[in-house]
Amino acid sequence: MSDYVPFNTPSLAGKEFDYIREALELRHLAGNGRFSKKCHALISDFTGGGRVLLTHSCTAGLEMAALLCEISPGDEVLMPSFTFASTANAVVLRGAVPVFVDIRPDTLNLDESLLEAAITPRTRAIFVVHYAGVACDMDAIMAIARRHDLLVVEDAAQALHATWKGRSLGGIGDFAALSFHETKNVIAGEGGALVVNNPDFAQRAEIIWEKGTNRAQFYRGEISRYTWVDLGSSFLPSEVTAAFLFAQLEQSREITATRLAAWHRYHDALAPLEQAGRLRRPVVPQEAGHNGHIYYVLARSAAARETMLQRLAALGINAVIHYVPLHSAPAGLRFGRAPAPMPVTDDIAARLVRLPMHLALTEADQSRVVAALGDATR
16 A cells, blocks of 8 residues: 555665675675775774674674683573574574573563572573663673673664663673664664674684684784684675675764654654553663664553554554564573563563654654554554
8 A cells, every 4th residue: 555654664875886886896795895894993983992793694793702602502691581583592502591581671671680590500691682772781780790700792783873871882791793684773684793892802703703714814914824723604794785784884873863863753742642551652761872773662461462453554554563582482492491480571572562663754654653553542
């Protein structure tokens, strides 16, 4: 239908085709060329100066982080259940056990007050997820990690240009993984990055990234030949992907501002429905500077959510649910464990609806969504 409002529409930022053409003219289409290096520099600047390595996905970045944490069979890693499967898969692929911890009812992020009770002698790391580009309490989480000699990996897939107390997300933990999937704020179709903030791991990260070889050192003239020296895999994206991404990164501040403006339009317009008890809007702590990645509402019940989704769909509005909690998913039951009940995760997952949010979204589109929500929550 002509007045259909899609959940997501990928958009160009400006010079994507120009930069792809330039990459072709440079005759270097494999990874780690000029555009990869340009992306590395910008992302490092955005996140606080860590060593950045582009990857073909955020999933790959998480898998690299798990390798760098030396997660091994029998180890345990704390993480939320309210996240995408990639967060857990990175751990399971190392033979370790994801240990699911409940989330906070306000931010929907890992509940830091529950972490220490879940730590055992086998715990190796904490994987945190900044849901919707809203920060976890990184001060509390980093303090817990340091007390127990644990590494921290930020799953910052949704969090580029978001902050915690003025510090960039992706730049606080020992490692971070970013996503440039087409549903994210800054896109490359598929793509991601690993940020290494702990300098003790920078050299090994580069070797793992280069398929377990010291090829990067060879290209810098530091060694006379390169060879296989460690574990690794094919994590690099092509220069075509990097060229597209660089055009997006150049405009990423403006992209973020546009999304934040749309987020605030939703937030202001939906305040009366929240005040009437017909839905709940997102909560963003004062210390967290978010990036407008997701705008969600919480229906009053699971049944009310189904009614909401049906009525929105009937009006041509593509609103969607989010994660099926990993602790109750078939693979989660097989590979992971939840040491305590997960009441907040179960409740939130049953009631959450994500609204359309993308750069092509118009104010008229948003007005239609808000009106439809008013009708659907009567």
